[in-house]
Amino acid sequence: MTELLVDDTATQALSTAPQPAGAASRNRVRTLWRSLTSMRTALLLLSLLALAAVPGTLLPQRSLNPVKVDDFFTAHPSLAPVMDRLSLFDMFAAPWFAAIYLLLFASLIGCLVPRIRLHARALRRKPPQAPKRLERLAVNDRWEADGDAETVIRSARETLRQQRWRTELRAEPDGSWSVGAEKGYLRETGNLVFHVSLVVLLVGIALGGLFGYKGTVLVTDGSGFSDVPSSYDIFSPPRLGSESALPPFSFTLRKFTASYQPTGVPKSFHAYVDYQPTPNAATRPYDVTTNHPLSISGADVFLVGHGYAVHIQVRDKTGRLVYDRPTPFLPDDAMFTSHGVVKVPTGLAHQLGFTGFFYPTYEATPFGAQSSYPGPASPVLSLAAWQGDLGLGSGRPQSVYTLPVASLTNVGTKMLSPGQTWRLADGTTVTFAGLDQWATFQIAHDPGSTVVLVAAIFIVCGLLSSLWVRRRRMWVRATPTTGGPLGGGDGVARTVVSAGGLARTDADGFATEFESLLRRMRG
């Protein structure tokens, strides 16, 4: 019994037990390390991690929705900068959030290393010696069997082995034989596999963060994209490694289609693309849809958004075509009421710009115009024309989706259906020539994701065995009977068999298992 206790306290001292006071004066660092790796600290850090994640779900986050963060800054002009300095809008990339999980993982590793050593030793160690009095154990039994002690004990050991118990046969000084048996090592193995896999998972996440890249690009029907950083609208390069190492693929968006339920709820999205894995490779078609990205040379192309591109033609008063291309409009609601800007800086006497709203299914309501369905059932383009300096020559970066209307002169507004033409006062004509669609693609490369996936599989396997496998010990002792009414005289050897067992983790069901084992031993 003492052996059992020694084993348990050894395990607990590593993780739970308060340290002796003397240690503190001897070595401060050691004490600090010990308290970091104690179970209480681990629990505290776990709780802290959970608690720290909460504000990230309540406050707007840049990584999820930068517009909401800007709104928050507008609403709380004095508070927001202070909060920003505390990384509250980039919670999950905040240094103090990283501090919590890195401390947790330090504590975990500090706890794991000695436990792995201890478990490796336990795996090599023979099952412990039988306690003197087996009847003192929680489950125990005693019976008499034919045959001499050694035969009886060997058959009992065979029974245990068949049930995959680890056994050790011992001859005791008083002439009896005992077998010690243990089972359920997989519990601690699983526990260690689970925790080691957590560390591996973190490494995989870090790999992705350091060497992965992602970017977003908007492509209109008929246009193409090639994988170089300058082609992206938004690009986050890898933090380590070169961004010139992007796989040299390219694709063209042949056509984007969306279908909707009568209520306007989307039914399906398809972006039909033609792609080339390398510049000289043959072109292959692919249908990029939701849940179905295109994987090319380690990068994945996802369909993440869509909208309408309004095709506008502008002619000067002599009828010469000066502008002829689709312009992407950005959706404002689920029914794709969209807004956009068209800029015609050259070819006319004055620079010309338009701000506009586009309604795929136009409906006039008391509150103004709106779209009542996301599909193009009755498309209407509402334009306002502006003349003046569009500011493109100022050298200052300008968004393609805004127009500096304050410094421009409004020269009229008009609603147009496809095919309709609007003649401005100076003779310039504007034609709503047609409708295209655009799709936004996210292109992502995450070299750590395989590591993360493998670690995750081991996490589940380790968890299952650490929670469901029970560690238990059992002893059987065979003692030759001396001089009883049955032993001796008639030449038939008789043996008293006693057995006892101990469930070290969860006692439920152990008694049943014990009984069925004994039934097998008795034959």
Add this chain to the structure above:
Amino acid sequence: MPGVNVSLAHASDVLFMWTVLVYAVAMFGYSAEFAFSRIGRSRAEKPVPDERRVTPEQIGRVAVGLTVVGWLLHVGSVVTRGAAVNRVPWGNMYEFSTMVALVAVTVFLVLLTRQPVRFLGAFVMTPVVLYLGLAGTVLYAPAAPLQPILNSYWIKIHVVAAITASGGFMVSGVITMLYLTRTWLDRRASVGPGTAAAVEYGGLSRWLPSAERLDRLAYKVIGFAFPVWTFAIIAGAIWAKYAWSRYWGWDPKETWSFITWVAYAAYLHARATAGWRGRRAAVLSLIGFSCLMVDYYVVNTVISGLHSYAGVGG
């Protein structure tokens, strides 16, 4: 609406209504057995057995029978809903809620075949009936096809795991509350033998299984639900990799699932450590359950995120 079999959808709604009704009657049955049982009283008070009188035990058995009937209706309601829209029946919050309740009742019925846990009846069926009531009224969404983003076989894997784990956590939460009640009664009763408090609270506490047994039962159910929850998160991450281009992005739903996971992980660690067993571990488990509820209700309805499939309010 196209893509919806209207008569099957209607059948599903009718079956749902009957499910709630039958469960409610079963709930009253369990409560009656619980309330009229004589366990807490002295033997002298025990009435003479009367052939014509219904014993609390019989009421309890009828309640179990009703639970099985309700369970069958419940399965019928879920299956017809799935058939009506020709897809898995867990595409919005109403459907998800009825599935969680179905798992909770299933876990209870399975436990019942292995352990004498009929006392749990009232405590499982009451939240289930309330939960279904909420699902059928506030969260109700008419039968409709899935949004394209949900159109993946991962909906079978990820959502089934999430439903199973949630049902398990719900049952363990109920058992944990009973555990806390029992320990509270025991503490009250232990003021001194023979005092009025000891008699009153001691009598009450005998209606419940021992604190130790409740504690172990709760642990067992969490031991089942936690790996399933872990798997649900991982399956969700794999799906997210295909649907949203990254396996993890700290979306509110992801974050609260993670918080729930961490809370239950803390519970398991606490329980593995001698000093934290019992009440403190129980409190941690209930914190985990509250996180699950936030993950499920608050995130779906109040916080907007990528998991906004609730279908509530349109």
